[in-house]
Amino acid sequence: MTDSTVEKQVVVRPDPDRLSAAVARRLLSRIAKRVAEGKNAHVSLTGGSMGGRVLSAVAADPRTAEIDWSLVHFWWSDERFVPRGSAERNDTDAYAALLDHIDIPAGNIHTMAGSTDGLDLDAAAAAYADELARFADPAVGAWPSFDVCFLGVGPDAHIASLFPDRPEITVTDRATLPVRESPKPPPERITMTRPVINSSKRVWLVLAGADKASALGLALAGASYQSVPAAGAKGRKRTVFFVDEAAAGKVPPELIDSTY
Template sequence: MTENGAAKQVIIKKDAATLADYVATRFVNRVVKRVAEGKRMHICLTGGTMGGAVLRAAALDPRVADIDWSLVHFWFGDERFVGRDSGDRNDRQARAALLDALAVPAENIHTVASTDDGLDLDSAAIAYADELAQFAPSDRSETGPWPSFDICFLGVGPDAHIASLFPDRPEISVTDRATVPVRDSPKPPPERISLTRPVINSSKRVWMVIAGADKAAALGLALAGASYQSVPAAGAKGRRRTAFFVDEAAADQVPPQLIDREY
């Protein structure tokens, strides 16, 4: 397949553990290459089972000890608006899985405000958008007031949601801002903050990591080009590459012609 955002690559691995190891290696490969060139990079992380598994696998790669992490900035595709120490926080999972083990400057880890920070949900969403805007490129021909992520990791729910953009809800159609508050989320906790589709789709690479038979239908619909309003995963695409990294259980409905051997 050609290397562009329009071409969706599907890379299948045997099981969730093998998948996590494979994606983690690709991730570290990319960071090593970019940092060796002296270039700053922005990574958008996701939560969920596979999001954590990939980060834990990356932490075991011996190369991470030699990377100049001062050039790397970490962001979050969405966050649960709960207390800072809550186990529901995506940033807490990411720190435990990888970030706390890295020599990364504290200011390079960009977290969403919590309920402990004196902001309400709307103000927290605006604050995160303001922080994103501080790292917007000078040339915004392919992006808006936010950084273009070198890699944007996304999980995909059984309902095909990405970040905290759920099917048939107004947040999936928001295009005039970088972040959106989410209330009455169909998946607990009820209050969240999410990046919007324009931010996700201005990423150079979108990597969706999907495991489990319960995700097969969502993956099939996303690859079939379903409406992004009803199947948010169908609307996620990177400017250079869009990859679905999946295990065999999730790949049950993938047409053979869409499968790539390697990324």
């Protein structure tokens, strides 16, 4: 597992709309550079309102039509174990916001199993680990090296379905885990583990709203990742918190990167 010493950056935009547009532009630039070199780009998506906003902004950007999406693979860091098509699933929002609007092979979209797919929760988590292993980069582990791993951050500072002071956040010997009795509904979920997230080249945490200010402050202050999971999210090259002004209310000015 990589415990990167790369400094965390904080990028602030005035409001959620301008924040999502800025993140979308940067994501498209990163993908375009990768595919222009003939290389696959692996991107791990997140749910939540900002995850959907970013994907909608990608869909609305004219450059989206110029991308060779056959070289891009989408994954999810976590998913709610409910029936496919449910409004509670992260991938439902992703399809509506972006995936239904681009020319991408179905095999490049790596969704997690739903509760009606014939697998129980443990088997569904294991199946996603097997899918990750099909695209493994031996330099990082039994999973791909994600060019970008998006993460939302909850008011309690959870990331993916790694919640504070629960055993899942400490697991290092597995790629995925079943989550039961989640403190946030629905109760059953599947999540990537911290080693998979932290092997990503770039971890981008996107959060908006005053209710996220405390979680952001704790993550930047170096709190224990067991109690503040967002504090333990670290990319190998970059770790960037993209936030709006409301979420940045408790961030010291010297920590804000005005150039990135």
